[in-house]
Amino acid sequence: MFGLVGGLVLLIILTLRGWNLFISAPICALFVAITAQLPIFVGDMNFVESYMTGFSGFVASWFFMFLLGSIFGKFMEDTGAADSVAEWIITRLGKKQAVLAVVLACAILTYGGVSVFVVAFSVYPMALSLFKDANLPRRFIPAALAFGSVTFTMTSAGSPEIQNWIPIEYLGTSPYAAWEVSLVVAVIMFVLGYWWLTKMISHAVNKGESFESRVGDPTLDERSLPHPITGFLPLVVVLALSFFYHDSLGKMALIVALSGGVLALMAINWKFFKDMQEALGQATTGALIAIGNTAAVVGFGSVARVTPAFETAVAAMTSIPGNELVGAAIAVSVIAGLTGSASGGQAIALPEVGPHYLDQGVSPEQLHRVVSISSGALDSLPHNGYVVTTIRAICNEKHSDAYWAVGAVTVVVPVIGLAIAIALFNFF
Template identity: 45%
Template sequence: MVVAFIGFFLGLGLLMYFTMRGMNIIFAALIASIVVALTNSLSLEKALTENYMTGFTGYFASWFLVYLLGAVFGKIMEETGAANSIADWVKRVIGAKHAVFAVVVACSVMAYGGVSVAIVAFAAYPIALSLFREGNIPHRFIPAAIVFGSISFTMTSPGSPEVQNLIPMEFFGTKPTAGGWVAIVVAIFIIVTGSYAMKFMVDRAIRNGEQFDAPKVVMENLSKLESVERKLPPVFFSILPLALVVITLNISAQFISSVGAALLGLSVGCAVGLATMYKYTDQYRAMFTKGAENAVVATVNICAVVGFGAVAQQTASFQMIVDGLVALPGMEYIGLALAVTVIAGITGSASGGLGIALPILAPIYNLQGLDPNAMHRISALASGGLDSLPHNGYIVTTIRAVSNETHDRAYKPVFVISVVVSMIALALAIVLYSIF
């Protein structure tokens, strides 16, 4: 069993190491899955052709259309000049020097409005690109700004429509606003601490001589856009598609599935964007072609990590880890938090951590008479801690597929914002709920 445990964590460690070193996430996940399967006495053929591919294809089938429309929507915003128009408006209102703050706010409004994080990343990046370039802020901080606005406080705070805040409702019989004043205090803590951390890191980078310095492929694309003198669409027409995505999604979600609502909202956004801003671009083929390419890359990146998680869940090592976390004596909220965040870290998925831990833990803790609202909020916060390790699918997608960055350049600020700050906030929540 010692070999199995060593192999399990070696596979997880290799996945994170290879991801940080820039290896293609598909090969990194496959290598990690092979290591885990061989050291845990799984049939290699079954682990890869059944477990891995079931996880891989299951995620692809569920979410590819959302990523496709999200990526196309992002390209429409970019190619029509809508993103630049919004960026110019933001610069006039608050100034380019507050670009990071503007991106965080834009992402949080979309995420709290119910827009899938995958859509948020694609929609926000063109705006962030223009703002960061104008403010001469290092491009490598764009992923951190997007992540901060889309999956930190917005994913785990009271009232959030994100799935990580909704899953605990099923197990604790609570509402999306569960957690009381402690939840609000912790959300404010994440916002304030995360904002300070972002400002500190960006200011230090600028003092050290860093500039916009975007990757070559980004600069080439910017050069092509600037080579043609263009008129930007009015800011009203630029914001309208974004607003309609949020409004349509939230209204339709009351009557159809969340995926169906996302598809409808994005379809409306794309249609309105093209209808109102068609005269500001002639790159229609490029919008759909590049959008489709981006969608495939983004979806497959996440599918690869989900596949690894599916293999890991088949091992005795994984089950023993789960059982050990469940059996932690007398730790109540701490045991719940550890179980959710550790499993989220292993699977590279916040919803995965909740989906595996809560069916086992919730019945046990419910019988102990613990506050269900506190357990709801702690579970949600815990899912947003170690889930953001380098191999997390959304992190990989935002850094590589959306921003064309590398983990080596861009992951450190993401780690500070989405792991360090989130884990401190989780500890604060546990202390406050234990006292009050």
């Protein structure tokens, strides 16, 4: 148990220190294997075989989804369609609603299938301009971007993001599982999160904080943008195809949906491409990095899963007295939090907790929604890849300045939403 917990803590520390996950995850997995006295190179459940089984298995299952999602997002960016959609929303709301405009722009793009990383890159320049016009502290921009991307949209019913699709493989459900409860929870999360975020910003403004310009701030691209409808239509295509084919194709419907979105985007906005080949190259590289980082964490989890300590931990979490959905939520939340990955946490936890709770008669639809929402809560701790990228690389802020608002709207609010979802499943 010391080795398992120590390996997870070490992974968090190395990630916070900026280590590459392709290096830190195998090192931490090796630490877990040695302390658990697992064979390293030969023998049953040896370290190398266990790690690469988890790594390659995740890539084999989700490569095309990551690739097509990255291409779709990059094409939205390269043609200016993402900027056009975001600008349309922002123009309608005005600078007095700067925070709401940023949140809604991110939410629409995310729910339409655009990668959360691409959304952050696309919306940030406009968010910066809006916060500057409204004279709001720029350290809250990461929270606005994250709230619109990885909370009430990413894990909601119907979302094309993989955090809503991974449970399908293990539970035999659909991306619209328990949509009624999901809708209620999403609305509550949006209202609560937006209220809290604006309160934090107002408090900071009342204390004298304001916008501060910096050398090197990005400026909005002045090029001619396509009509906003040409950005909305591909998003509709993705959602429509995933809806029509999810019953017959299962998770493969996501490949069809994203492919349809890419083709629709190419057909509608062909003349607005700046450089399609460069966009494809960047999208491919981005997809490989994204799935590789996640797979590296899944590989770590695969090694941890074959240790006696992991079996003990899972047994403890799944034997928590009371409601089964609570136990499933705790198990997925803890694993997603420790690995800093919602999708990685699901891929590690579901093979263990899925069959356990299905055998106990838990509704697959309810379990799907609880797993999805819970994976998007504690995963947003400081070492999460999206959090680090958004705060440091995109917004050029310090964790000490920006993370607390991010943590409030991406950790606390989803945990509250998760509690509400479980309550609704149990009392209605």
